[in-house]
Amino acid sequence: MRFDLPGFDLDDFVRTTLDEDLGPTGRDVTSESVIPADARFSGVMDSRDDVVVAGLPIALAFFRHLDPEMEIRMLATEGHGVAAGSDLMQLEGNARAMLTAERSALNTVQHLSGIATMTRRYVKAIAGTGCILLDTRKTIPGLRVLEKYATRMGGATNHRMGLWDAAMIKDNHVAVAGGVVEAVRRAKDAGVERIILEVDRLEQVEPGLKAGATHLLLDNMDVAELTEAVKLVAGRVPTEASGGVTLETIRAKAETGVTYISVGRLTQSAPAADIGLDFNVA
Numbered sequence: 001m002r003f004d005l006p007g008f009d010l011d012d013f014v015r016t017t018l019d020e021d022l023g024p025t026g027r028d029v030t031s032e033s034v035i036p037a038d039a040r041f042s043g044v045m046d047s048r049d050d051v052v053v054a055g056l057p058i059a060l061a062f063f064r065h066l067d068p069e070m071e072i073r074m075l076a077t078e079g080h081g082v083a084a085g086s087d088l089m090q091l092e093g094n095a096r097a098m099l100t101a102e103r104s105a106l107n108t109v110q111h112l113s114g115i116a117t118m119t120r121r122y123v124k125a126i127a128g129t130g131c132i133l134l135d136t137r138k139t140i141p142g143l144r145v146l147e148k149y150a151t152r153m154g155g156a157t158n159h160r161m162g163l164w165d166a167a168m169i170k171d172n173h174v175a176v177a178g179g180v181v182e183a184v185r186r187a188k189d190a191g192v193e194r195i196i197l198e199v200d201r202l203e204q205v206e207p208g209l210k211a212g213a214t215h216l217l218l219d220n221m222d223v224a225e226l227t228e229a230v231k232l233v234a235g236r237v238p239t240e241a242s243g244g245v246t247l248e249t250i251r252a253k254a255e256t257g258v259t260y261i262s263v264g265r266l267t268q269s270a271p272a273a274d275i276g277l278d279f280n281v282a
Contacts, residue, residue, distance in 0.1 A: 119154025
């Protein structure tokens with residue numbers, strides 16, 4: 001199984017992560033001193049909670065990097081939900097390699113599955129409304145591509161991948177430019193095609209649209225304000241509710257008719273999934 005993800009170098013990620021764990025000596029001193037070089041283990045990775053699975057192909061890469069002949073059998077599918085107690089992966093191979101790769105593999109699967117699991121809860125909360133869940137740029141530095149992959153596994157749609165793929169004009173940009181109209185005009189004059197304009201007051205909606213915004217981010221608006229904003233926009237551009245959205249509030253916001261709802265906590269605050277790996281002497 002090869003994990004091909006645009007913008008992500010799997011081999012480099014595996015090497016860098018293992019180098020961090022093995023340190024300047026490049027050694028797992030515990031396994032080297034306790035486990036015979038030719039010892040073999042069999043192991044099972046399993047989930048202790050109900051989770052949406054993400055990251056198994058990366059875990060496989062960690063193990064195969066240290067033991068290319070390791071026998072690995074995938075027992076779960078990326079993006080699928082599994083019940084507590086489900087086995088995710090079976091392994092058999094060199095014991096030292098398994099022990100050295102274990103933490104890096106588990107950290108990755110726990111983190112990405114945690115994101116995917118939280119994302120799926122939000123997706124289910126707005127099911128049937130027609131609203132689409134978006135992620136944000138609130139990601140751990142260096143892990144954005146992986147974390148946004150995990151939100152997709154949970155059912156969300158990626159928003160901006162970075163600062164390069166759309167203009168997002170926020171309050172600070174507006175303040176420096178001297179107003180919504182001027183800020184949008186400057187982006188248009190620069191040849192930017194996607195212009196996302198953040199508005200926090202209803203009176204900014206019409207000027208922003210006339211200036212050429214192609215997407216309105218309705219920041220920290222309550223349900224009544226969102227409902228009115230959607231009416232004002234009248235389908236001319238996509239609308240996005242953002243700011244302080246929780247599982248308890250997302251349904252009501254989705255029912256206002258906004259096109260999207262973005263949730264930063266999907267990547268910023270998702271707890272790690274409870275996933276473990278148990279070994280036996282082969």
